[in-house]
Amino acid sequence: MSKFNVNLHQVIFSLSDALDLVGVDQIYHGKRVAYIAAECGIALNWNKKRLDDLFLAAILHDCGVSSTAVHTKLTNFEGKNVGNHCDIGANLLQKRPLLAKLADYILYHHTSWAELQGLDLSEAVKFGANCIYMADRVDILMLNGLQADANILASKDSIRRQIKAKSGRWFQDELVDSFLQISASEAFWFSMEQVQNSGYAPTWVADHSAQAIDFQELKDIIQIFSHIVDAKHRYTAQYSEGVAKLSRYLGELFKLSEHSCDKLELTGLLHDLGMLRVPDNILARANKLSPSEYFIVQRHSFDSYDILKNIAGFEDIATWAAQHHERVDGSGYPYHYNEQKLSIEARIIAVAVVFMALSQKRAYRDKFSPQQLISELNQQAQAGKLDKSVVLMVENNFTACLKVAQLLDDII
Numbered sequence: 394m395s396k397f398n399v400n401l402h403q404v405i406f407s408l409s410d411a412l413d414l415v416g417v418d419q420i421y422h423g424k425r426v427a428y429i430a431a432e433c434g435i436a437l438n439w440n441k442k443r444l445d446d447l448f449l450a451a452i453l454h455d456c457g458v459s460s461t462a463v464h465t466k467l468t469n470f471e472g473k474n475v476g477n478h479c480d481i482g483a484n485l486l487q488k489r490p491l492l493a494k495l496a497d498y499i500l501y502h503h504t505s506w507a508e509l510q511g512l513d514l515s516e517a518v519k520f521g522a523n524c525i526y527m528a529d530r531v532d533i534l535m536l537n538g539l540q541a542d543a544n545i546l547a548s549k550d551s552i553r554r555q556i557k558a559k560s561g562r563w564f565q566d567e568l569v570d571s572f573l574q575i576s577a578s579e580a581f582w583f584s585m586e587q588v589q590n591s592g593y594a595p596t597w598v599a600d601h602s603a604q605a606i607d608f609q610e611l612k613d614i615i616q617i618f619s620h621i622v623d624a625k626h627r628y629t630a631q632y633s634e635g636v637a638k639l640s641r642y643l644g645e646l647f648k649l650s651e652h653s654c655d656k657l658e659l660t661g662l663l664h665d666l667g668m669l670r671v672p673d674n675i676l677a678r679a680n681k682l683s684p685s686e687y688f689i690v691q692r693h694s695f696d697s698y699d700i701l702k703n704i705a706g707f708e709d710i711a712t713w714a715a716q717h718h719e720r721v722d723g724s725g726y727p728y729h730y731n732e733q734k735l736s737i738e739a740r741i742i743a744v745a746v747v748f749m750a751l752s753q754k755r756a757y758r759d760k761f762s763p764q765q766l767i768s769e770l771n772q773q774a775q776a777g778k779l780d781k782s783v784v785l786m787v788e789n790n791f792t793a794c795l796k797v798a799q800l801l802d803d804i805i
């Protein structure tokens with residue numbers, strides 16, 4: 394397994410853009426919550442280690458949400474029905490050695506202080522989780538306020554009043570005091586419109602330099618995000634994993650370098666990140682999409698690129714992900730590149746994507762049988778859409794491909 398020279402904070406900060414797409418009209422919710430939480434932590438003189446943990450937990454706090462429907466429920470300030478997104482998110486983190494220590498921040502980010510203070514948790518976790526809860530509610534109040542008046546300052550006083558009213562019951566009183574202190578200035582609210590590079594974000598990203606990270610360790614973090622994509626819709630469960638494994642296997646058959654195969658696998662996991670922006674009802678549609686709905690779906694590969702291009706060391710991954718719906722005759726999207734401009738890796742990903750999509754059921758069609766699958770791939774190769782050499786490689790190793798994509802029991 395090869396090593397990747399990346400800044401892990403930059404990887405997570407950029408990939409969390411994908412989470413922020415889920416709320417569609419609430420872009421950057423996670424980053425605003427992280428901004429607010431960190432400003433409170435700074436006002437309370439928390440040390441750097443504590444601030445770093447708080448910030449990381451806050452940008453990931455809603456990683457258990459992948460559907461817009463769930464996110465909409467969370468926009469009610471007093472709403473008690475938060476579903477199971479705290480458990481799902483905590484579970485995702487729990488399995489990862491680098492992030493397991495933050496699982497409780499996520500698990501308790503909708504738990505009131507009245508309940509939280511009696512639990513057997515460290516002070517850092519109790520205060521951190523409660524700080525994220527308060528920051529989350531501030532952001533929800535702000536977003537609700539923007540619907541009535543587009544000027545962010547218009548709801549400032551009412552937000553401060555509503556948070557103060559929950560002091561001691563929902564939120565620990567020192568946390569509330571710190572919020573009242575930082576939110577008194579207009580600058581605090583204006584910075585909320587620029588959270589990508591305001592407050593603690595630049596420090597958190599820049600303080601962590603690029604270092605050689607094992608492929609396996611990097612993949613472990615990246616799977617948080619691919620699981621979210623795969624959880625968005627029941628028809629796509631295991632989809633990104635399948636594309637990743639199959640692309641890697643094909644890369645190995647083409648005798649690409651180990652590092653290229655590692656990058657292919659990561660591209661498979663990340664290529665559909667942009668799908669998180671597509672509203673659930675469009676993905677679940679059983680009949681034909683209207684032209685405007687199709688435009689929304691069609692921009693997802695570019696949205697994936699938009700997120701991945703910000704990560705130094707991910708240049709190839711961003712490019713191949715951007716091109717996963719390109720076709721060798723130039724009829725794909727979003728660039729309309731043809732054979733000459735598409736690398737072997739991009740052509741492998743494109744075939745793996747079609748392979749996995751056809752082998753799974755969709756709202757509008759049944760899954761293809763293995764015979765239908767290989768004949769469809771061949772047809773698309775003959776028609777000049779998919780790369781012939783890649784499809785031939787699939788055909789010559791068909792049973793192994795089904796096995797690698799973990800479809801053997803499933804599809805037959």
Ligand SMILES: [Fe+2]
Nearest residue numbers: 454455467502
């Ligand atoms: Fe939440």
Ligand SMILES: [Fe+2]
Nearest residue numbers: 422454455529
């Ligand atoms: Fe949230």
Ligand SMILES: [Fe+2]
Nearest residue numbers: 665693694717
């Ligand atoms: Fe796609």
